[in-house]
Amino acid sequence: MFSLSVGATAMCMLASLSFLNLPSEAVPAAVEASVFNGGKAYEPAAAVEAAGQELPGEVIPLGSTFGIKLFTDGVIVASLSDIYTGDGVRCPASEAGIKPGDYLLEANGKTIAGNADLAHSIGSSAGKPIMLKIRRGEKIWEAEVTPVYGEGSFKTGMWVRDSAAGIGTLTFFDPASGGFAGLGHGICDMDTSGVMSLKSGEPAPTSLCGILKGEAEHPGQLKGYFSSDEAMGRLLTNNETGVYGTLDQPPAGKALEVLSREKVICGPVKILTTVDESGPKYYDAEIQRVSAKNQPTKNLILKVTDPRLLELTGGIVQGMSGSPILQDGKLCGAVTHVFTDDPTMGYGIFAETMLEQCRGAIQREKEAQRNAA
Numbered sequence: 001m002f003s004l005s006v007g008a009t010a011m012c013m014l015a016s017l018s019f020l021n022l023p024s025e026a027v028p029a030a031v032e033a034s035v036f037n038g039g040k041a042y043e044p045a046a047a048v049e050a051a052g053q054e055l056p057g058e059v060i061p062l063g064s065t066f067g068i069k070l071f072t073d074g075v076i077v078a079s080l081s082d083i084y085t086g087d088g089v090r091c092p093a094s095e096a097g098i099k100p101g102d103y104l105l106e107a108n109g110k111t112i113a114g115n116a117d118l119a120h121s122i123g124s125s126a127g128k129p130i131m132l133k134i135r136r137g138e139k140i141w142e143a144e145v146t147p148v149y150g151e152g153s154f155k156t157g158m159w160v161r162d163s164a165a166g167i168g169t170l171t172f173f174d175p176a177s178g179g180f181a182g183l184g185h186g187i188c189d190m191d192t193s194g195v196m197s198l199k200s201g202e203p204a205p206t207s208l209c210g211i212l213k214g215e216a217e218h219p220g221q222l223k224g225y226f227s228s229d230e231a232m233g234r235l236l237t238n239n240e241t242g243v244y245g246t247l248d249q250p251p252a253g254k255a256l257e258v259l260s261r262e263k264v265i266c267g268p269v270k271i272l273t274t275v276d277e278s279g280p281k282y283y284d285a286e287i288q289r290v291s292a293k294n295q296p297t298k299n300l301i302l303k304v305t306d307p308r309l310l311e312l313t314g315g316i317v318q319g320m321s322g323s324p325i326l327q328d329g330k331l332c333g334a335v336t337h338v339f340t341d342d343p344t345m346g347y348g349i350f351a352e353t354m355l356e357q358c359r360g361a362i363q364r365e366k367e368a369q370r371n372a373a
Helices: 115-123 307-313 351-372
Strands: 003-010 013-020 058-061 065-080 083-085 088-090 103-107 130-136 139-145 148-150 153-155 158-174 179-182 198-204 206-212 221-226 233-239 242-247 267-273 281-290 300-304 324-327 330-339 342-350
Touching (some): 065 233, 103 115, 158 221, 158 242, 179 351, 233 351, 242 351, 281 307, 342 351
Antiparallel strands (some): 003 158, 058 158, 065 103, 065 158, 065 198, 083 088, 148 153, 158 179, 179 242, 206 221, 267 324, 281 300, 324 330, 330 342
Protein backbone atom coordinates (compact mmCIF):
# COMPACT_ATOMS: atom_id res chain seq x y z
CA MET A 1 0.00 0.00 0.00
CA PHE A 2 1.43 3.33 -1.11
CA SER A 3 0.03 6.51 0.44
CA LEU A 4 -0.11 8.95 -2.47
CA SER A 5 -1.19 12.47 -3.34
CA VAL A 6 -1.45 13.79 -6.88
CA GLY A 7 -1.49 17.13 -8.65
CA ALA A 8 -4.31 17.82 -11.11
CA THR A 9 -5.51 20.49 -13.53
CA ALA A 10 -9.21 20.83 -14.31
CA MET A 11 -9.84 22.17 -17.80
CA CYS A 12 -6.49 23.91 -17.21
CA MET A 13 -7.58 25.38 -13.88
CA LEU A 14 -5.40 24.22 -10.95
CA ALA A 15 -7.18 21.87 -8.56
CA SER A 16 -6.25 20.97 -4.98
CA LEU A 17 -4.28 17.87 -4.02
CA SER A 18 -6.34 14.79 -3.26
CA PHE A 19 -5.31 11.58 -1.52
CA LEU A 20 -5.55 8.29 -3.34
CA ASN A 21 -6.47 5.03 -1.66
CA LEU A 22 -3.92 2.84 -3.38
CA PRO A 23 -3.97 -0.87 -3.83
CA SER A 24 -6.55 -2.67 -1.77
CA GLU A 25 -8.37 -5.80 -2.79
CA ALA A 26 -11.88 -6.91 -1.90
CA VAL A 27 -10.81 -10.51 -2.46
CA PRO A 28 -11.14 -13.32 0.10
CA ALA A 29 -8.04 -15.41 0.71
CA ALA A 30 -9.67 -18.48 -0.80
CA VAL A 31 -9.87 -16.85 -4.24
CA GLU A 32 -6.95 -17.32 -6.62
CA ALA A 33 -4.77 -14.20 -6.84
CA SER A 34 -5.38 -12.21 -10.01
CA VAL A 35 -2.76 -10.34 -12.03
CA PHE A 36 -2.77 -6.56 -12.19
CA ASN A 37 -2.45 -5.56 -15.84
CA GLY A 38 -1.75 -1.86 -15.31
CA GLY A 39 1.53 -1.60 -17.20
CA LYS A 40 3.81 -3.22 -19.74
CA ALA A 41 6.74 -3.94 -17.51
CA TYR A 42 7.49 -7.56 -16.70
CA GLU A 43 10.78 -8.73 -18.19
CA PRO A 44 12.29 -12.22 -17.90
CA ALA A 45 15.46 -12.88 -16.00
CA ALA A 46 17.24 -13.61 -19.30
CA ALA A 47 17.58 -9.87 -19.94
CA VAL A 48 19.54 -9.52 -16.71
CA GLU A 49 21.52 -12.72 -17.07
CA ALA A 50 22.70 -11.47 -20.46
CA ALA A 51 24.32 -8.60 -18.60
CA GLY A 52 26.51 -11.11 -16.77
CA GLN A 53 24.81 -10.96 -13.37
CA GLU A 54 23.74 -14.08 -11.53
CA LEU A 55 20.29 -14.41 -10.04
CA PRO A 56 18.89 -14.38 -7.52
CA GLY A 57 21.94 -12.99 -5.60
CA GLU A 58 22.17 -11.09 -2.31
CA VAL A 59 20.63 -7.76 -1.32
CA ILE A 60 20.34 -5.60 1.80
CA PRO A 61 16.72 -5.65 3.10
CA LEU A 62 15.62 -2.17 4.16
CA GLY A 63 12.02 -1.79 5.37
CA SER A 64 12.32 1.96 5.90
CA THR A 65 9.76 4.49 4.73
CA PHE A 66 10.64 6.90 1.95
CA GLY A 67 8.97 9.64 -0.01
CA ILE A 68 8.44 9.60 -3.75
CA LYS A 69 8.20 12.58 -6.09
CA LEU A 70 7.26 11.56 -9.62
CA PHE A 71 6.79 13.62 -12.78
CA THR A 72 5.05 12.06 -15.75
CA ASP A 73 6.31 11.79 -19.31
CA GLY A 74 3.74 14.20 -20.76
CA VAL A 75 0.56 15.08 -18.90
CA ILE A 76 -1.98 12.33 -18.35
CA VAL A 77 -5.67 12.87 -19.08
CA ALA A 78 -7.29 11.82 -15.81
CA SER A 79 -10.92 12.41 -16.83
CA LEU A 80 -13.17 14.39 -19.16
CA SER A 81 -15.85 16.90 -18.24
CA ASP A 82 -18.67 18.69 -20.04
CA ILE A 83 -18.50 22.45 -20.50
CA TYR A 84 -21.59 24.65 -20.50
CA THR A 85 -21.33 27.16 -23.34
CA GLY A 86 -23.68 29.58 -25.06
CA ASP A 87 -24.18 26.94 -27.75
CA GLY A 88 -24.96 24.11 -25.36
CA VAL A 89 -22.97 21.41 -23.57
CA ARG A 90 -19.63 20.55 -25.20
CA CYS A 91 -16.51 18.51 -24.50
CA PRO A 92 -13.93 19.33 -27.21
CA ALA A 93 -11.45 16.71 -25.97
CA SER A 94 -14.02 13.92 -26.21
CA GLU A 95 -15.14 15.17 -29.63
CA ALA A 96 -11.51 14.88 -30.80
CA GLY A 97 -11.28 11.24 -29.65
CA ILE A 98 -9.21 11.84 -26.52
CA LYS A 99 -9.81 9.39 -23.67
CA PRO A 100 -8.83 9.15 -19.99
CA GLY A 101 -5.40 7.54 -19.72
CA ASP A 102 -4.02 9.29 -22.82
CA TYR A 103 -0.76 11.23 -22.46
CA LEU A 104 -0.50 14.68 -24.07
CA LEU A 105 3.03 15.21 -25.40
CA GLU A 106 2.95 18.33 -27.60
CA ALA A 107 0.69 21.30 -28.37
CA ASN A 108 1.17 22.90 -31.78
CA GLY A 109 4.61 21.31 -32.06
CA LYS A 110 5.83 22.47 -28.62
CA THR A 111 6.63 19.99 -25.85
CA ILE A 112 4.14 19.90 -22.98
CA ALA A 113 6.47 19.77 -19.98
CA GLY A 114 3.66 20.02 -17.45
CA ASN A 115 0.21 21.32 -16.59
CA ALA A 116 1.26 24.95 -16.93
CA ASP A 117 2.37 24.49 -20.55
CA LEU A 118 -0.95 22.97 -21.53
CA ALA A 119 -2.90 25.62 -19.62
CA HIS A 120 -1.01 28.37 -21.48
CA SER A 121 -1.64 26.77 -24.88
CA ILE A 122 -5.38 26.49 -24.25
CA GLY A 123 -5.76 29.82 -22.50
CA SER A 124 -4.00 31.73 -25.27
CA SER A 125 -5.76 29.90 -28.12
CA ALA A 126 -8.59 32.44 -28.39
CA GLY A 127 -10.73 29.52 -29.52
CA LYS A 128 -8.48 28.51 -32.42
CA PRO A 129 -7.74 24.80 -33.00
CA ILE A 130 -4.78 23.25 -31.17
CA MET A 131 -2.92 20.27 -32.63
CA LEU A 132 -2.08 17.84 -29.82
CA LYS A 133 0.36 14.96 -30.04
CA ILE A 134 -1.00 12.10 -27.93
CA ARG A 135 0.32 8.76 -26.69
CA ARG A 136 -2.09 5.91 -25.96
CA GLY A 137 -0.23 2.78 -24.95
CA GLU A 138 2.40 2.25 -27.65
CA LYS A 139 0.54 4.35 -30.23
CA ILE A 140 1.38 8.03 -30.87
CA TRP A 141 -1.08 10.09 -32.89
CA GLU A 142 -2.34 13.65 -33.36
CA ALA A 143 -5.73 15.21 -32.79
CA GLU A 144 -7.07 18.70 -33.40
CA VAL A 145 -8.91 20.15 -30.40
CA THR A 146 -10.79 23.44 -30.55
CA PRO A 147 -11.27 25.03 -27.11
CA VAL A 148 -14.69 26.50 -26.34
CA TYR A 149 -15.54 29.47 -24.16
CA GLY A 150 -17.40 28.66 -20.99
CA GLU A 151 -17.47 29.84 -17.39
CA GLY A 152 -15.14 32.74 -18.11
CA SER A 153 -12.32 31.11 -20.10
CA PHE A 154 -11.41 28.84 -23.01
CA LYS A 155 -11.47 25.16 -22.07
CA THR A 156 -11.17 21.70 -23.60
CA GLY A 157 -12.96 19.60 -20.96
CA MET A 158 -9.89 17.72 -19.69
CA TRP A 159 -8.69 17.09 -16.17
CA VAL A 160 -4.97 16.44 -16.48
CA ARG A 161 -2.16 15.46 -14.14
CA ASP A 162 1.62 15.79 -14.38
CA SER A 163 2.94 14.60 -11.03
CA ALA A 164 2.44 12.48 -7.94
CA ALA A 165 3.95 12.35 -4.47
CA GLY A 166 3.56 10.06 -1.49
CA ILE A 167 5.05 7.66 1.03
CA GLY A 168 5.97 3.98 0.68
CA THR A 169 8.58 1.50 1.90
CA LEU A 170 12.01 0.64 0.51
CA THR A 171 12.38 -3.08 -0.12
CA PHE A 172 16.11 -3.58 -0.69
CA PHE A 173 19.40 -2.21 -1.95
CA ASP A 174 21.30 -4.36 -4.43
CA PRO A 175 25.10 -4.00 -3.96
CA ALA A 176 25.80 -5.79 -7.24
CA SER A 177 24.02 -3.19 -9.39
CA GLY A 178 23.89 -0.20 -7.04
CA GLY A 179 20.11 0.00 -7.40
CA PHE A 180 17.20 0.03 -4.98
CA ALA A 181 13.69 -1.38 -5.18
CA GLY A 182 10.52 -0.23 -3.43
CA LEU A 183 6.71 -0.49 -3.22
CA GLY A 184 6.26 -3.82 -5.02
CA HIS A 185 3.53 -2.29 -7.20
CA GLY A 186 3.41 0.61 -9.61
CA ILE A 187 2.36 4.16 -8.81
CA CYS A 188 -0.96 4.38 -10.61
CA ASP A 189 -3.17 7.27 -11.62
CA MET A 190 -6.06 7.54 -9.18
CA ASP A 191 -8.66 8.00 -11.93
CA THR A 192 -7.51 5.72 -14.75
CA SER A 193 -5.73 3.07 -12.60
CA GLY A 194 -2.96 2.94 -15.20
CA VAL A 195 0.71 2.90 -14.16
CA MET A 196 1.99 6.47 -14.47
CA SER A 197 4.63 7.01 -17.17
CA LEU A 198 7.83 8.26 -15.55
CA LYS A 199 9.76 11.21 -16.97
CA SER A 200 11.74 11.94 -13.83
CA GLY A 201 11.47 11.42 -10.11
CA GLU A 202 13.33 11.07 -6.86
CA PRO A 203 13.20 9.24 -3.54
CA ALA A 204 13.07 11.63 -0.57
CA PRO A 205 13.49 11.36 3.21
CA THR A 206 10.31 11.28 5.28
CA SER A 207 9.15 11.42 8.87
CA LEU A 208 6.13 9.53 10.21
CA CYS A 209 3.69 11.38 12.43
CA GLY A 210 0.87 8.93 13.05
CA ILE A 211 -1.11 5.83 12.07
CA LEU A 212 -4.67 5.49 10.87
CA LYS A 213 -5.50 1.96 12.01
CA GLY A 214 -7.02 -0.33 9.39
CA GLU A 215 -10.49 -1.83 9.73
CA ALA A 216 -12.72 -3.95 7.49
CA GLU A 217 -13.73 -1.86 4.43
CA HIS A 218 -11.56 1.02 5.69
CA PRO A 219 -7.85 0.51 4.86
CA GLY A 220 -5.48 2.17 7.29
CA GLN A 221 -2.64 4.53 6.53
CA LEU A 222 0.78 5.62 7.75
CA LYS A 223 0.78 9.39 8.10
CA GLY A 224 3.96 11.26 7.30
CA TYR A 225 5.60 14.13 5.50
CA PHE A 226 8.71 14.95 3.49
CA SER A 227 11.36 15.86 6.04
CA SER A 228 13.83 17.47 3.61
CA ASP A 229 13.93 19.06 0.18
CA GLU A 230 17.09 17.09 -0.58
CA ALA A 231 16.65 14.05 -2.82
CA MET A 232 18.05 10.66 -1.76
CA GLY A 233 18.81 9.63 -5.33
CA ARG A 234 16.99 9.11 -8.63
CA LEU A 235 13.97 7.15 -9.80
CA LEU A 236 14.62 5.26 -13.02
CA THR A 237 11.55 3.05 -13.44
CA ASN A 238 7.93 2.93 -12.33
CA ASN A 239 6.13 -0.21 -13.47
CA GLU A 240 3.59 -2.74 -12.24
CA THR A 241 6.18 -4.48 -10.03
CA GLY A 242 7.45 -1.41 -8.16
CA VAL A 243 9.74 1.60 -8.38
CA TYR A 244 13.47 1.30 -9.00
CA GLY A 245 16.41 3.68 -8.99
CA THR A 246 19.70 4.70 -7.42
CA LEU A 247 20.62 6.11 -4.00
CA ASP A 248 23.26 8.79 -3.44
CA GLN A 249 24.36 7.09 -0.21
CA PRO A 250 24.31 3.26 -0.30
CA PRO A 251 22.71 2.02 2.95
CA ALA A 252 24.59 -0.08 5.47
CA GLY A 253 23.35 -3.48 6.48
CA LYS A 254 23.87 -7.20 6.14
CA ALA A 255 23.24 -8.65 2.69
CA LEU A 256 20.87 -11.63 2.61
CA GLU A 257 20.17 -14.17 -0.09
CA VAL A 258 17.13 -13.63 -2.31
CA LEU A 259 14.98 -16.74 -2.33
CA SER A 260 14.09 -17.96 -5.81
CA ARG A 261 10.40 -18.19 -6.71
CA GLU A 262 10.47 -21.98 -6.74
CA LYS A 263 11.66 -22.13 -3.13
CA VAL A 264 9.04 -19.81 -1.60
CA ILE A 265 6.55 -21.91 0.39
CA CYS A 266 3.61 -21.47 2.73
CA GLY A 267 4.52 -20.98 6.36
CA PRO A 268 5.82 -18.47 8.91
CA VAL A 269 7.69 -15.37 7.76
CA LYS A 270 8.92 -12.05 9.10
CA ILE A 271 7.86 -8.63 7.77
CA LEU A 272 10.46 -5.88 8.09
CA THR A 273 8.60 -2.59 8.22
CA THR A 274 8.55 0.89 9.76
CA VAL A 275 5.44 2.21 11.49
CA ASP A 276 6.97 4.91 13.71
CA GLU A 277 10.12 6.98 14.13
CA SER A 278 11.97 4.11 15.87
CA GLY A 279 12.75 2.61 12.46
CA PRO A 280 12.35 -0.83 10.84
CA LYS A 281 11.32 -3.78 13.01
CA TYR A 282 10.51 -7.43 12.35
CA TYR A 283 6.93 -8.64 12.80
CA ASP A 284 5.48 -12.14 12.52
CA ALA A 285 3.27 -13.18 9.62
CA GLU A 286 2.59 -16.25 7.54
CA ILE A 287 2.30 -17.01 3.85
CA GLN A 288 -1.00 -18.80 3.35
CA ARG A 289 -0.80 -19.26 -0.39
CA VAL A 290 1.78 -19.14 -3.18
CA SER A 291 0.35 -18.42 -6.62
CA ALA A 292 1.62 -18.97 -10.16
CA LYS A 293 5.35 -18.48 -10.64
CA ASN A 294 4.97 -16.98 -14.12
CA GLN A 295 2.84 -13.96 -13.21
CA PRO A 296 4.61 -10.71 -12.32
CA THR A 297 2.61 -9.61 -9.25
CA LYS A 298 0.27 -10.80 -6.50
CA ASN A 299 2.28 -13.97 -5.98
CA LEU A 300 1.71 -14.44 -2.24
CA ILE A 301 -1.26 -14.27 0.09
CA LEU A 302 -0.03 -13.05 3.43
CA LYS A 303 -1.56 -12.86 6.91
CA VAL A 304 -0.20 -10.69 9.72
CA THR A 305 -0.08 -12.65 12.99
CA ASP A 306 2.09 -10.45 15.23
CA PRO A 307 0.00 -8.99 18.12
CA ARG A 308 2.22 -5.89 18.23
CA LEU A 309 1.62 -4.94 14.59
CA LEU A 310 -2.08 -5.81 14.82
CA GLU A 311 -2.40 -3.52 17.82
CA LEU A 312 -0.56 -0.66 16.09
CA THR A 313 -1.97 -0.81 12.56
CA GLY A 314 -4.67 -3.48 12.42
CA GLY A 315 -2.53 -5.34 9.88
CA ILE A 316 -1.42 -4.01 6.48
CA VAL A 317 -1.92 -0.29 5.85
CA GLN A 318 -1.12 2.23 3.15
CA GLY A 319 2.55 3.21 3.33
CA MET A 320 3.67 -0.39 4.02
CA SER A 321 3.97 -1.21 0.30
CA GLY A 322 7.40 -2.67 -0.31
CA SER A 323 7.99 -3.97 3.21
CA PRO A 324 10.41 -6.94 2.89
CA ILE A 325 9.17 -10.45 3.66
CA LEU A 326 11.80 -12.87 5.00
CA GLN A 327 11.53 -16.65 5.08
CA ASP A 328 14.17 -18.72 6.88
CA GLY A 329 16.51 -15.71 6.94
CA LYS A 330 16.21 -15.07 3.20
CA LEU A 331 14.31 -12.35 1.32
CA CYS A 332 11.36 -13.99 -0.39
CA GLY A 333 9.05 -11.08 -1.22
CA ALA A 334 7.49 -7.74 -0.40
CA VAL A 335 4.07 -6.63 0.86
CA THR A 336 1.96 -4.97 -1.86
CA HIS A 337 -1.83 -4.94 -1.22
CA VAL A 338 -4.36 -5.30 1.59
CA PHE A 339 -7.71 -7.07 1.43
CA THR A 340 -10.40 -4.47 2.13
CA ASP A 341 -12.60 -6.97 3.97
CA ASP A 342 -9.73 -8.13 6.22
CA PRO A 343 -6.80 -5.75 6.84
CA THR A 344 -4.80 -8.54 8.48
CA MET A 345 -4.37 -10.08 5.02
CA GLY A 346 -2.97 -8.99 1.69
CA TYR A 347 -0.83 -9.78 -1.34
CA GLY A 348 2.91 -9.94 -1.79
CA ILE A 349 5.28 -10.08 -4.76
CA PHE A 350 8.29 -12.37 -5.24
CA ALA A 351 11.58 -10.69 -4.31
CA GLU A 352 13.27 -12.36 -7.27
CA THR A 353 10.94 -10.49 -9.63
CA MET A 354 11.85 -7.17 -8.03
CA LEU A 355 15.56 -8.01 -8.23
CA GLU A 356 15.24 -8.77 -11.93
CA GLN A 357 13.47 -5.48 -12.47
CA CYS A 358 15.99 -3.55 -10.38
CA ARG A 359 19.00 -4.88 -12.27
CA GLY A 360 17.21 -4.40 -15.58
CA ALA A 361 16.54 -0.74 -14.75
CA ILE A 362 20.18 -0.13 -13.84
CA GLN A 363 21.38 -1.91 -16.98
CA ARG A 364 19.13 0.22 -19.19
CA GLU A 365 20.37 3.38 -17.50
CA LYS A 366 24.00 2.41 -18.11
CA GLU A 367 23.25 1.66 -21.76
CA ALA A 368 21.50 5.03 -22.13
CA GLN A 369 24.50 6.80 -20.63
CA ARG A 370 26.86 4.99 -23.01
CA ASN A 371 24.70 5.89 -26.00
CA ALA A 372 24.57 9.52 -24.90
CA ALA A 373 28.37 9.62 -24.62
